[in-house]
Amino acid sequence: MTADLVLRNVMLPTGRRADIVIAGGVVRHVGAAVRADETIDCSRLTCLPGAVDMHVHMRGGVQAEKEDWRTGTMSAVAGGVTVVVDQPNTVPPITTPGLLRARIREAEEHAVCGFGVNAGVAPGADLAGMYDAGAMAFGETFAAPSSYGEGLDPDTLKGLFARIHALGGLATVHAEEVIGPAPANLADHDRARSGAGEARAVQAVSALAPAEIRLHFCHLSTAASVEAARGTVEATPHHLFLAQGMFDPDDTRARVNPPIRDEETRRGLWSCWDTIDVVASDHAPHTLHEKALPFDTAPSGIPGVETMVPLLMAAVRRRQITLASVIEKTSWKPAAILGIPRAGFEPGDRADYALYPDEVTRIDASRLHAKCGWSPFEGLDAVFPEEVVVGGKRAYARGDYREGAPAWYPGQGYLSRENK
Numbered sequence: 001m002t003a004d005l006v007l008r009n010v011m012l013p014t015g016r017r018a019d020i021v022i023a024g025g026v027v028r029h030v031g032a033a034v035r036a037d038e039t040i041d042c043s044r045l046t047c048l049p050g051a052v053d054m055h056v057h058m059r060g061g062v063q064a065e066k067e068d069w070r071t072g073t074m075s076a077v078a079g080g081v082t083v084v085v086d087q088p089n090t091v092p093p094i095t096t097p098g099l100l101r102a103r104i105r106e107a108e109e110h111a112v113c114g115f116g117v118n119a120g121v122a123p124g125a126d127l128a129g130m131y132d133a134g135a136m137a138f139g140e141t142f143a144a145p146s147s148y149g150e151g152l153d154p155d156t157l158k159g160l161f162a163r164i165h166a167l168g169g170l171a172t173v174h175a176e177e178v179i180g181p182a183p184a185n186l187a188d189h190d191r192a193r194s195g196a197g198e199a200r201a202v203q204a205v206s207a208l209a210p211a212e213i214r215l216h217f218c219h220l221s222t223a224a225s226v227e228a229a230r231g232t233v234e235a236t237p238h239h240l241f242l243a244q245g246m247f248d249p250d251d252t253r254a255r256v257n258p259p260i261r262d263e264e265t266r267r268g269l270w271s272c273w274d275t276i277d278v279v280a281s282d283h284a285p286h287t288l289h290e291k292a293l294p295f296d297t298a299p300s301g302i303p304g305v306e307t308m309v310p311l312l313m314a315a316v317r318r319r320q321i322t323l324a325s326v327i328e329k330t331s332w333k334p335a336a337i338l339g340i341p342r343a344g345f346e347p348g349d350r351a352d353y354a355l356y357p358d359e360v361t362r363i364d365a366s367r368l369h370a371k372c373g374w375s376p377f378e379g380l381d382a383v384f385p386e387e388v389v390v391g392g393k394r395a396y397a398r399g400d401y402r403e404g405a406p407a408w409y410p411g412q413g414y415l416s417r418e419n420k
Contacts, residue, residue: 001029004392006036007353009043012345013324017043022351025392025405030345038394040387042355048327049343050082050113050352050390051309052334055140055172055218055234055280057301058086060106067285067371069110072305073406075283075369077396079306080354080385082113083340083409084283085136088120089149095125097133104134104408112401113390114352116338116409118172123156127163131413136338137170140218143205144176144193146257147284147300151178158208165213167413170337172216175201175225176258182296185249189295190259195222198258206230216337219282221258223268232277232337237308239269240279242376252291252298253376256284273321278337279329281308285372303370307363310382314360317383340409351392354385 007020012030021029021036053076059067076084086103088094094103100119107115116136119127127138141160145151152160164171177197183189202217202225209215215231221239238256243263247254254260261269284301291298312326335342343352363382365375388396391405 001034003034003036006039008039008041010047022392026351027347027349045355048354049331050354051080051330052083053081053281053305054085054334056084056283056305062091066287069107071371073111073113075306077113077388078369080309081305082352082390085116087140088118093120095120095122097129100130100133111406112404114407121160131167131169132417134410134414136411137172138164139172140174142174143201144178161209165210170214172218173205174218175205177201184295186244193259199224199228202228221261222265223272226272234278234280235276236282237304237311241311250295252295255300256302257300278334281305285370287372288374302376303372306368307377310384313356313383314381317360339412353389355387356383356385
């Protein structure tokens with residue numbers, strides 16, 4: 001047997017070391033060494049399946065100053081993420097098959113990792129057409145207003161959920177309550193979009209959605225919200241690793257929806273680690289110029305796709321969480337929810353990997369790849385990958401980008417149509 005690439009001396013989850021033989025973008029054999037065009041010695045590295053970040057905003061188009069498909073996916077790869085799922089609250093929002101196909105073409109031209117694109121959920125949206133055209137999922141569906149997304153009332157949500165359920169689609173939900181005037185600081189923002197209100201919104205959405213619908217809650221920020229949710233739930237690194245007290249009261253770089261909470265709430269979210277299904281970044285960059293606006297008018301959203309897994313790997317080094325749980329929540333569970341092939345250590349698995357050293361470093365925004373040029377995680381501990389494999393090819397090695405094999409991952413509507 002010959003191979004395109006062999007990862008030698010990989011420590012498998014079972015505890016044994018073996019070589020992973022890769023050809024044609026998939027694992028062909030796990031065991032003894034074979035000849036290969038290229039090899040990577042993993043004896044001093046921790047090998048993880050590539051992460052699937054199922055919640056990113058890659059911007060582009062009229063928002064290209066913030067981020068674009070190339071810079072955003074370069075950030076992803078440098079952080080060990082090999083598949084991203086783009087959200088549809090673009091400008092204009094993705095509500096028709098034509099707009100969806102245009103977004104996919106844009107990604108095909110510029111992305112350096114695998115990708116999927118979600119469909120927008122609005123009363124006039126062509127949900128069936130977008131599902132057939134390859135939408136990965138529906139939403140985030142806004143049960144409250146957020147950046148570039150209008151909140152939907154309960155009756156409208158109920159009707160749209162029924163349409164999504166009839167198609168067999170996955171509904172992803174942004175659940176919050178919003179009250180009061182525009183906030184003047186982080187504490188005001190927290191009160192306006194309170195944790196208690198978030199939990200109530202999760203309960204309300206869970207109650208009005210059809211019983212058998214595939215339902216996923218985005219970026220839940222409190223233990224009460226996680227406990228109230230039906231379906232699968234996602235948490236973000238910023239709600240797990242950041243607290244209000246780490247920032248000046250009017251620091252707009254920490255303004256995000258749902259808000260950064262207090263330290264007690266942050267610790268409470270960690271107490272739900274075992275029941276959180278997915279960690280996703282909600283990568284939503286804005287320029288420093290935009291963030292320099294007064295707090296009440298500055299946009300909500302922060303960059304995070306490149307730092308997501310490195311922050312979790314540092315937590316593994318601290319023995320705060322297990323490596324197995326990081327693999328499950330960043331790679332295997334999101335792939336299962338989305339219905340895409342799993343990256344892993346068995347023949348037939350998708351050959352996406354990130355190889356991490358033992359060294360813990362500090363996050364330095366000047367060394368990151370997001371176009372916006374800043375990070376709210378500045379100075380926190382992280383473990384960044386040395387090498388990243390995308391589609392069976394070395395895409396990234398010690399700061400240098402190489403030829404990967406990015407692919408579009410269509411949703412189940414497209415796949416069902418193709419298999420008929």
